[in-house]
Amino acid sequence: METYNIAVVGTGAVGQELLNVLAERNFPVGDLKLLATERSAGKEVEFKGKKYVIEETKPESFKGVDIALFAGGSASVEFAHHAVAAGAVVIDNGSAFRLDPKVPLIVPEVNPDAVKNHQGIIANPNCSTIQMVAALAPIHKNATIKRIVVSTYQAVSGAGAEAIDELMEQSQQCLNNNSVEKNVFPKQIAFNMLPHIDIFLENNYTKEEMKMVNETKKILNDQSIQITATAVRVPVVTGHSEAINIETVNKITRKDAIEILQQTPGIIVIDDPSNIQYPMPIDVKGKDEVFVGRIREDESIEKGLNLWVVADNLRKGAATNAVQIAELLIQK
């Protein structure tokens, strides 16, 4: 079997999940390089029973690498072009290249063919975008979506492993009636909600909200879809939830939507109100699929639908999607 030399850049929450997913999906990994900042260099990490020592990422780190998976943050801004120059294909979970017209932005179930147009860098979309687009693309294909209004309920793990620790520590501090310490988030996240993810932009939206707007249009290859988003951080460890309202050109019933979604690979419909069944963050941890429920015709307009979409933000929202892109690459 042909194998591919892989570099994973970043060893935090998403980096670890990339290794898990590569192993679980039996990706044909040849040599494996674990790269990170100086702070993490020297630490040992296990992959398929073998120990690897994390190296500091340097411009020359990518010699002999076939696919470089960047876990996120700003590492790709500094090193992606070095990786490409060394002959690697970069799959970047960071946001820097996503809207670059030369860079494909891919959800494999939605626009797999875009992989053919890469010029060395392929972008993995934002976590909240991936699960929304995965759920909406089959509906868009059938009924043509005109407008999306989305409100998110995003887990802290999207902000990294330290954010998980902060939620746990603050929760214990609250339960003990102690004062709460803040390091990762600008406000207390335990037993609270922050309508604030990523930085605020000039139009008063956050960067997270505008990612959902702009990335969705690019992935669906349709600039006419109108989107507005409110992104909210919630005291959940893993699993982003989204309340999505859509207006369509053609009428789509609850029954139609359920049938279409049930036939879509990568989507699991959990929608049984009479048995109190709907998707929830605690049930999606470790899962690669996007879970859809609470499907209801919107009675406020002629052709509209409400959906509740939940996925593991570290898996389908990051690592799984990136490895699926790598799988597309090696199929070619």
Add this chain to the structure above:
Amino acid sequence: METYNIAVVGTGAVGQELLNVLAERNFPVGDLKLLATERSAGKEVEFKGKKYVIEETKPESFKGVDIALFAGGSASVEFAHHAVAAGAVVIDNGSAFRLDPKVPLIVPEVNPDAVKNHQGIIANPNCSTIQMVAALAPIHKNATIKRIVVSTYQAVSGAGAEAIDELMEQSQQCLNNNSVEKNVFPKQIAFNMLPHIDIFLENNYTKEEMKMVNETKKILNDQSIQITATAVRVPVVTGHSEAINIETVNKITRKDAIEILQQTPGIIVIDDPSNIQYPMPIDVKGKDEVFVGRIREDESIEKGLNLWVVADNLRKGAATNAVQIAELLIQK
């Protein structure tokens, strides 16, 4: 000073808050009767430094009562008509009478004049409706709202004092890696989200969602406003949050909306992205106002706006609004 004999029916989270608000606002309370189910009868509760013994609610409990404040649940279904027959005016925080055409449904800042039409029973709206209508009514007056898409983030205290205990206990169980015990909510609420408040109806919406639709139309006295809602329970103790998207007949800018809301009694605008200021549940506890922030023109339609609205669901969402209705009554 004229005083009024008051009965408070229900001594849970909302009942206790009714006593707090009556005391804080110096409502001219004459005799005070605390009524509850047999289970709570005999317990002592303090009001303004004096102890009162809870009595079991009976048809004959309302003799001499001027105003009977029902905290919620089904007590009013059984006893409201007895209270009215005894000469009391009922202010009911339960949902049974809200859509009855003979029963005014009041948010005092929005439709105070409706109090004049009561026939013995006045309904307090649902918590999630009150804060939405309070924030939207001044915008509706200025720009005429055509459609509302709302997603809620509702605190557990809306489900009573036992629900608060359950969130605290489950959170500790999770932090200790113990299994989680469920009594109040059908699913784990700690570190989780339930897109499920109140029962499911035939149209696949929950009763909570349809309350927001139907009560809003009644309070604004405008059946033409189109509304769709998704109601979600979140692991927050107190303070409901709402991501609200509106479409208006006339264009309203962010600047206009801020000015209008700043001039509205009972509304506090917290909207300063550059200084990371926005409303959050932990900041509204014990407050009587409705807090509005994240005000943004919706770029997906010509005339639309997004808002983030937070209020203490036990205060403005229940007790404060009920006592404000009582204040309207005695002004008459």
